[in-house]
Amino acid sequence: MNTAFATSDWPAMHRRFRPDAEALFDVGTGRRWTWAALDDEAAAWAARLQREGVRPGDRVAVLCQNRGETFALAFAVAKLGAVLYPMNWRLSPTELRWQIDNCTPVVVIVDQANATVDLGVPALSLDDGPGCSPSDLQNAPGSQLGDPWMIMYTSGSTGRPKGAMLTHGMLHWNAVNTVLACDLDTQCSTLTFTPLFHTGGMNCLSLPLFFRGGRVVLMPALDPSAALELITGERITHLMGVPTIYQML
Numbered sequence: 001m002n003t004a005f006a007t008s009d010w011p012a013m014h015r016r017f018r019p020d021a022e023a024l025f026d027v028g029t030g031r032r033w034t035w036a037a038l039d040d041e042a043a044a045w046a047a048r049l050q051r052e053g054v055r056p057g058d059r060v061a062v063l064c065q066n067r068g069e070t071f072a073l074a075f076a077v078a079k080l081g082a083v084l085y086p087m088n089w090r091l092s093p094t095e096l097r098w099q100i101d102n103c104t105p106v107v108v109i110v111d112q113a114n115a116t117v118d119l120g121v122p123a124l125s126l127d128d129g130p131g132c133s134p135s136d137l138q139n140a141p142g143s144q145l146g147d148p149w150m151i152m153y154t155s156g157s158t159g160r161p162k163g164a165m166l167t168h169g170m171l172h173w174n175a176v177n178t179v180l181a182c183d184l185d186t187q188c189s190t191l192t193f194t195p196l197f198h199t200g201g202m203n204c205l206s207l208p209l210f211f212r213g214g215r216v217v218l219m220p221a222l223d224p225s226a227a228l229e230l231i232t233g234e235r236i237t238h239l240m241g242v243p244t245i246y247q248m249l
Contacts, residue, residue, distance in 0.1 A: 056081030
């Protein structure tokens, strides 16, 4: 069995069984991805990252508000054995630069709102797309369960932030446990509005639903009125939030 398929290449797996089912809806941009489209997007970004010299173990940073492409990039680095570093767009340029120097990514991918932030690392435009096709991806090595998949930085409340290394195995078993605890299936869906640089936005329900073959509806940020409309209109079955969020809703 292909190594990438056996670990975290979940869009490639689900496209075999439900290629035309919707996997992701990005409310901010209006884009909807089927499983086949999400897998193609991930492969195209993986090909572009290969062109930029990204190799297994290299870090790839992304600086943008919640965008569906962040998930595509997560699956792209999984194909390459690289590591995704979702950057906290709420930080100052000085704080971001410190984390960049600490993390040493090979490349950073930015949206238009962050295009002028000088991070001292070669930057690619998220809004211009990968500029490659899925067929351009060559000899993708995939990832092992013990390999790091993401780096998420702590808040640094007692000192400098620390880069927490999350392996494929950690996120695999987090997904399995969430599927069992919440009884998730392919008809389940979630509305994600918490930031994707935080484990709550990425790992509490989004990645487990991608693992299971469900659907993720992604908002740029929390807008309570819009969220309530989406919960009804998109037939959301599961929602993660802290008490303050539920009080706002």
